[in-house]
Amino acid sequence: MQSPDLVGALARAAVAATATPRTARTHGFARAVVLTVALGFVGVVVVVPVLAVFAEALRDGVPAYFHAMVEPDTLAALRLTLLTAAVVVPMNVVFGLAAGWTIGKFEFRGKTLLTSLIEIPFAVSPVVSGLVFVLAIGPHSALGGWLGAHGVRVVFAWPGIALATAFVTFAYVAREVITVMEATGTEKEEAAIVLGASGWQTFRRVTLPNVRWGLLYGVVLCNARAMGEFGAVSVVSGHIRGATNTLPLQVEQLYDDYRFSAAFAVASMLVFSAVLTLLARTVVGGFVRSLRSVPSPLHADLAPHPRETP
Amino acid sequence: MTLEVRSVAKRFGSYVALSDVSLRIEQGELVSLLGPSGCGKTTLLRVLAGLETADAGTVLFDGADVTHAPPAARLVGLVFQHYALFEHMSVFENVAFGLRVRGAAPERIRARVRELLERVRLEGFARHAPSQLSGGQRQRVALARALAAEPKVLLLDEPFGALDARVRQELRAWLRRLHDETHVTTVLVTHDREDAFEVADRVAVMNAGAVEQIGPPAEVFRKPSTAWVMRFLGDVNELTVAGRSGSDAIGYVRPHELDVSRAAADVRSFGARVTRILPAGSWVRVELDADQTAHPLVAELDERRFEELALRRGDSVFVSPRRVHTFEATP
Numbered sequence: 082m083q084s085p086d087l088v089g090a091l092a093r094a095a096v097a098a099t100a101t102p103r104t105a106r107t108h109g110f111a112r113a114v115v116l117t118v119a120l121g122f123v124g125v126v127v128v129v130p131v132l133a134v135f136a137e138a139l140r141d142g143v144p145a146y147f148h149a150m151v152e153p154d155t156l157a158a159l160r161l162t163l164l165t166a167a168v169v170v171p172m173n174v175v176f177g178l179a180a181g182w183t184i185g186k187f188e189f190r191g192k193t194l195l196t197s198l199i200e201i202p203f204a205v206s207p208v209v210s211g212l213v214f215v216l217a218i219g220p221h222s223a224l225g226g227w228l229g230a231h232g233v234r235v236v237f238a239w240p241g242i243a244l245a246t247a248f249v250t251f252a253y254v255a256r257e258v259i260t261v262m263e264a265t266g267t268e269k270e271e272a273a274i275v276l277g278a279s280g281w282q283t284f285r286r287v288t289l290p291n292v293r294w295g296l297l298y299g300v301v302l303c304n305a306r307a308m309g310e311f312g313a314v315s316v317v318s319g320h321i322r323g324a325t326n327t328l329p330l331q332v333e334q335l336y337d338d339y340r341f342s343a344a345f346a347v348a349s350m351l352v353f354s355a356v357l358t359l360l361a362r363t364v365v366g367g368f369v370r371s372l373r374s375v376p377s378p379l380h381a382d383l384a385p386h387p388r389e390t391p
Numbered sequence: 392m393t394l395e396v397r398s399v400a401k402r403f404g405s406y407v408a409l410s411d412v413s414l415r416i417e418q419g420e421l422v423s424l425l426g427p428s429g430c431g432k433t434t435l436l437r438v439l440a441g442l443e444t445a446d447a448g449t450v451l452f453d454g455a456d457v458t459h460a461p462p463a464a465r466l467v468g469l470v471f472q473h474y475a476l477f478e479h480m481s482v483f484e485n486v487a488f489g490l491r492v493r494g495a496a497p498e499r500i501r502a503r504v505r506e507l508l509e510r511v512r513l514e515g516f517a518r519h520a521p522s523q524l525s526g527g528q529r530q531r532v533a534l535a536r537a538l539a540a541e542p543k544v545l546l547l548d549e550p551f552g553a554l555d556a557r558v559r560q561e562l563r564a565w566l567r568r569l570h571d572e573t574h575v576t577t578v579l580v581t582h583d584r585e586d587a588f589e590v591a592d593r594v595a596v597m598n599a600g601a602v603e604q605i606g607p608p609a610e611v612f613r614k615p616s617t618a619w620v621m622r623f624l625g626d627v628n629e630l631t632v633a634g635r636s637g638s639d640a641i642g643y644v645r646p647h648e649l650d651v652s653r654a655a656a657d658v659r660s661f662g663a664r665v666t667r668i669l670p671a672g673s674w675v676r677v678e679l680d681a682d683q684t685a686h687p688l689v690a691e692l693d694e695r696r697f698e699e700l701a702l703r704r705g706d707s708v709f710v711s712p713r714r715v716h717t718f719e720a721t722p
Contacts, residue, residue, distance in 0.1 A: 269475050269477060271442055271475070272469065272471065272477075273488065273492075274442075274461075274462050274463060275442070275462045275463070275467060275468075275469040276463075276488055276492060276536070276540065277463040277489055277492050277540060278463070278488070278492040279463075286488075287477055290477075
């Protein structure tokens with residue numbers, strides 16, 4: 082589920098290959114090859130592993146499958162995963178909107194630098210991101226020691242998990258919002274300000290509605306990554322069963338305990354969340370694209386024939 | 392409201408957008424800022440709207456200094472070239488926006504929006520989305536939105552720029568009628584001579600961040616004050632003529648003020664050869680080569696005169712300028 086873009090590209094390639102016009106009949110062989118490669122790749126990389134997850138999960142029968150999902154440790158992991166997403170996604174929405182508003186609507190020194198800084202989490206390995214937090218605020222660091230002395234545990238507790246997850250996912254919302262804000266320009270905001278709107282009124286009534294689909298799209302991606310993050314969380318969590326395990330960590334631990342069908346049962350929960358994410362992504366992504374193309378195809382069918390009178 | 396701009400200057404980095412502009416616009420006047428792109432006309436409009444702040448100089452509204460006043464405090468209406476409508480709102484909500492953010496009562500908003508939609512002839516479109524309207528209709532919504540809060544000044548930035556020629560023509564005439572009804576002091580920025588000359592009471596021709604000439608359209612066209620204005624306002628022929636100080640000067644002649652005849656008409660006549668004939672509807676454009684001018688000449692003849700002369704390519708004729716403009720220290 083980490084590579085929906087790759088899957089999408091392959092699917093599009095497959096569709097493009099089948100939709101080749103009649104004139105390309107002579108290229109039938111080439112088409113068959115491209116189609117086979119594309120579908121074969123999707124099959125090997127996506128379909129087979131997903132099917133394997135369910136096959137393994139159901140190996141011990143349906144009752145065992147559901148039993149594995151309601152084990153106390155698994156439920157605790159599910160709660161922690163949902164809590165992490167519930168904390169991280171709103172944080173990233175606020176940050177993403179603030180960053181998008183500054184970068185998309187204003188010109189200032191260091192804008193390029195700020196844009197690059199925002200993209201750092203994409204470039205850094207998640208394990209390194211987690212390690213940075215352990216080093217910076219872990220029990221052996223000055224800050225972590227001070228926090229510990231005041232009874233605050235960050236690393237090896239859920240605040241650390243939330244922080245590491247926030248770091249890994251924080252570019253998702255910002256990047257989508259920045260793109261949409263830059264594309265819409267500043268004219269509408271200027272129109273609102275000249276009409277007498279305050280800064281807040283302009284943001285709430287004009288800017289926010291204009292970026293709402295881009296924002297939602299970013300939220301869907303951010304949420305998916307927040308629930309599925311393994312590397313960074315693995316470093317900061319400490320793997321305390323029933324306390325600091327998220328769903329991906331729980332899968333690993335069950336697997337290490339040789340409880341294969343239980344591990345795959347929990348993994349199937351993540352597969353379901355991935356399917357939901359892809360569905361949301363497709364729906365919202367369709368809206369984003371339709372809004373970016375003007376005139377909107379959503380309205381084109383409904384619109385009466387425009388009368389061209391001044 | 393009377394608008395006055397005194398010695399306003401504005402730079403963007405090293406680029407001088409406005410060098411030293413002074414301008415006075417009377418209550419109820421419609422003045423056009425006309426010039427090529429990059430001449431500073433849009434910057435001047437944005438300084439008037441409060442979207443840019445002048446680096447130097449003052450902006451006065453009815454004598455009060457508003458140089459540093461925020462846009463909302465200036466009570467101006469602004470219309471953009473690309474409409475800048477709020478796409479997620481209905482036509483009604485677009486027009487109502489200025490009243491809503493200023494906290495007007497709902498009944499007043501309803502009444503005012505209905506009145507404005509009638510005025511811009513879009514009564515039946517209140518619930519439509521902007522994306523369902525044509526370009527001309529969108530621009531009228533933008534105009535209604537700008538007028539809703541009863542601005543003292545209406546600022547139009549290339550309002551016809553994105554429209555095709557026919558709609559543009561109709562909207563120009565309609566805008567002039569609207570202005571005659573409302574008498575809101577209006578500034579129209581355009582690069583199109585026809586926009587400016589058909590609609591405006593006075594035209595301010597701008598070049599390189601400064602106003603070259605300001606006056607009623609007929610005066611600006613007939614008596615351009617600089618060679619630049621002369622060239623900007625239409626095709627010109629450049630002839631070498633005797634200047635006032637005795638030395639040679641450049642004389643500028645409009646194509647329609649260059650007579651063509653079969654015989655030398657007067658002392659100013661000189662010989663030329665027809666190189667090209669371009670019929671263009673009610674008048675005919677004739678291109679000529681003359682030994683005594685460096686550049687080819689262009690004359691515009693009305694159809695009757697053209698038929699009288701029965702010109703053919705290669706004919707030898709005489710041309711004589713009816714009116715010659717000369718300028719002191721022409722660049």
